[in-house]
Amino acid sequence: MKTTNILIIFCFLLSLQLHAQKYFTRSGITQFEASEKTFEPIEALNITTTVILDANNGNIVSQVFMAGFQFKNALMQEHFNENYMDSYQYPKATFKGKLDNFSIVSLNANNSYDLNGVLTVKGFEKNIQTTVDVKVENDQIFISGSFFVSAKDFNIKIPSIVRDKIANQIQINIDYELIEKK
Template sequence: MKKFILTIICMAACQVALCQTYFTRTGFTEFKASVEAFEPVEAKNNSTTAILKTQTGDIAAQLFINAFKFRVALMQEHFNENYMDSDKFPKAVFRGKIKDFNFDQLSQEKEYDLSGTLTIRGVKKEVNTKATIKKEGEKILLSSNFTVLPKDFNIKIPSIVSKKIADKINITLNYELVEKK
């Protein structure tokens, strides 16, 4: 019985040791909702937190909505107060999986399918996209682009400005993840 319990403990310890976790607190997320001939509608957020479990390909990311920075302060104020209700819904969260992720194949840049659930303003939406991933030194570099629709997250664009904001929002992610020790 003692051998059995010791074997189970050793197996659990090996499982934990093999499951490497990589993370960042300075991930870059950008969105662009610009329409040609009007003021650019775009913002950047350099404080996205992301975590990747290399054994399973599970990934999660979270950012604070009010951390998006715009070139025009008034645009940032309107974004937080009128569109995103960032006092009521302070975070956006993504939980997903990188299909067929293989940590041992990251020496060269590779494109993977990335799917999961994006939650914005309390509304969950399935997202399927591609992610480019590679290991560079001790870091994992992950980048992705995808498009969302404001209406999918109950973001109401007033008709007075609807011609100045794109129907589709382009989102770009660039994460530099390091091993969590």
């Protein structure tokens, strides 16, 4: 009888604790850069990326709205949404992955973790493998890093007339500050 009660309480506490260990943000920074030297810079910044990290197992998901990418040139932004990303049809991109061997307990100073997952853009999936920096400070988790994709990965067609002006390898930089989700 007693052991059962202890077991119940233990399981209950464990599950509570598991659920509490999530971190999130609504204002993550996602940036991409597809410039070719000597041509007009092609880059944009999204400062409304949402991210949730489950600190118990390192599972991480994130989401951006394509229309939230801000360009310096408003016309470029319109073309990005209308001609390349079909943002009307596919308003958002999502990422679903895992920080390998992530443990919030052993995380104090700067740490690098392998991040593996699937990026979905315009309905096309692409496996992403990269290393990100993870840092904990004042109950916040900071994740930053970068990886490369190409327009072909997501079946984005680039007309020959502008092909030289858009980089083959598009660099994506992420910078997220997560706070505990209560």
